[in-house]
Amino acid sequence: MIRIIGLCKTFDQGPRQPPLGEESPGKQVLADVCLAIDGPAVLMGPSGQGKTTLLRILMGLETPDAGRIEGLEGRRIAAMFQEDRLCPQLTAADNICLTGRGVTRAQAREELRALGFADADLKTPAGRLSGGQKRRAALLRALLCRGADLLLLDEPFTGMDDALVDRAAAAVVRLAAGRDTLLVTHDHAAARLLGWPVLTLDQN
Amino acid sequence: MISTTALPPAKMPRPEPNKRRRLLQTAGAVAFWVVVWQVAAATLGYGGLFLTSPLGTLEALARLLPTADFWHRIAFSALRILAGFLLAVVFGALLGAASARWKLVRILFNPVMQLIRAMPVASFVILALLWASSANLSVIVSFTHVLPVVYAGVAAGIADTDRQLIEMAKVYRLPLSRRLRYIWLPGIFPSFCESCAAAMGMCWKSGVSAEVIGLPDHSVGDALYRAKITLTTPDVFAWTLVIVLLSASLSAIATRLLRLARNCLCGEVRA
Known part of the structure; x- marks a missing residue:
């Protein structure tokens, strides 16, 4: 179990100087x-509620200003980012x-085919893949990462039609x-398909 | 039904008509300037003394080609200039990578590279003649002229490498060998190849200039100088043409070899 306790993060607002005598407000x-x-x-x-920032902190790409995370030590993470982040010169597989x-190319291709990749796409x-294909490849990269015991998936169903969301959720x-x-x-529809507990981050 | 967008295949051949048109345009431009050269040589060349015609240049080249001395000089200069080039590529790549990694290296070496870039070839040659024999002059001069170009190319390539992929590699804890092969090398290669192609042209220019000043025996620079003092202008043109052709063809070969290396190194993951 991973426990996130009292996590705070404020980003600098940029080069704009605050009025004299006031602290730079930043964006919490x-x-x-x-x-x-x-x-x-x-x-x-x-x-804008910090969901992606929370994932980036869990990935070790951002440092929180306050709070702590327990149970993250030694965990192997596989992630799907907001961007696809695929090596452009390599095929999806x-x-x-x-x-x-250790995942084999044959396994990767099989899963890609199941998510609608044709032989030519492989x-x-x-x-050179379409935006939706890149998204599916990035999702499978995270899911097929052997040895990863923590999966962090940021908006994995973006750009998919309903039928594809069904398959991707499965x-x-x-x-x-x-x-x-x-x-x-x-x-919400995709969240229902998954049937997992839903946590809501609403800091208002 | 799921839409799988039909995309062009990875190795789609370029449309032939465009390529042919570009070739024709280039050939037309070259032909135009050869005609201008011929007319200028006929009207202002004083029988080839000041300006040799294209035909005169080819005749001089045809006279030089079968001689052993010609090939001896080509081998002498090419070996030294290419040795300087290769050494500079190795050191430039290592220094460029180190400067991108460590700020101290960048602070120390940036002014040196700028100084080398700004120094005239003649100053370098005179200094190099104090430190080394004239036979090895072109090694030193081509090395010093290629080094800052490759250094800057590698440093720029590292700066251009996709930060998002680097983050991805960090999260997935990719081994260093895979990060180098699939993330860093593809990021660095475009700028590295460009700098190598440019440097190949520069090393011939600087190397032969050094030879013209230092006059090492059996070098192309020495032949150029001899042709100048004996007023055999057709030979000057012929040697110049040889240098241009050597530089261009070696530049093309280097670019192809680097592309091949990139495809072999960064193309496919061993699963």
């Missing part, structure tokens, strides 16, 4: 956030194998089974 994106991740969960909430720690470098449930997972989404 997380204020005293407390969560527990035990098994899979969906994290929902209005835009090679991108999956790159981080997969030979195409990721840089793949998420199947491949994330038995691992702690935090999936951020705005899509």
Whole structure:
């Protein structure tokens, strides 16, 4: 179980100087956030509430101003970012194998086919895939990462039509089974498909 | 039904008509300037003394080509200039990478590289003649002229490498070998290749200039100088043409080899 206790994060507002005698206000994106991740969960909430920042802190890419996270030490993380972050010169399957720690190209291709990749798409470098295909490849990269015991998925269903969301959600449930997972989404229908507990981040 | 957008295949051949048109345009431009050269040589060349015609240049080249001395000089200069180039590529790449990694290295070496870039070839040659024999002059001069170009190319390539991919590699804890192969090298290669192609042209210019000043025996620079003092202008033009062709063809070969290396190194993951 991962416990997030009293997490705070404020981002600098940029070069604009505050009036004399006043402190730079900054933009507080997380204020005293407390969560527990035990098994899979969906994290929902209005835009700008710090969901992505929370994931980035869990990934070790941001440092919180205050608070602490327990149970993260030694965990192997696989993540799907807001951006696809695929190596553009590699095929989708090679991108999956790159981080997969032993996943075979055949397994990667099989899962990609299940998410609508045609044979020609499997030979195409990721840089030339469509936005939706890149998204699906990035999702499978996280899900197929062997040895990862914490999955952090940021808006994995963006750009997918309803039929594809069905298939992707089924793949998420199947491949994330038995691992702690935090999936951020705005899509209520997709969250229902997953059938996971829903955590809401609303700091208003 | 799920839409899988039909995309162009990875290795789609370029449309032939455009390529042919570009080739024709280039050939037309070259032909135009050869005609201008011919007319200028006929009207202002004083029988080839000041300006040799294209035909005169080719005749001089045809006279030089079968001689052993010609090939000896080409080998002598090419070996030294390319040795300087290769050394500079290795050191420039290492220094460029180190300067991108450690600020202290960047602070220390940036002024040195700027100084080398700004120094005229002649100053370098005179200094190099104090430190080394004239036979090895072109090694030193081509090395010093290529070094800052490759250094800047590698440093720029590292700066251009996709930060989001670097973050991804950090989260997935990719081993260093995979980060280098699939993230850093593809990021660095475009700017590195560009700098190598530019440096190849520069090393021939600077190397032959050094030879013209230092006059090492059996070098192309020495042949150019001899042709100048004996007023055999067609030979000057012929040697110049040889240098241009060597520089351009080696630059093209270097670019191809680097592309091949990139495709072999960064193209496919061993699953």
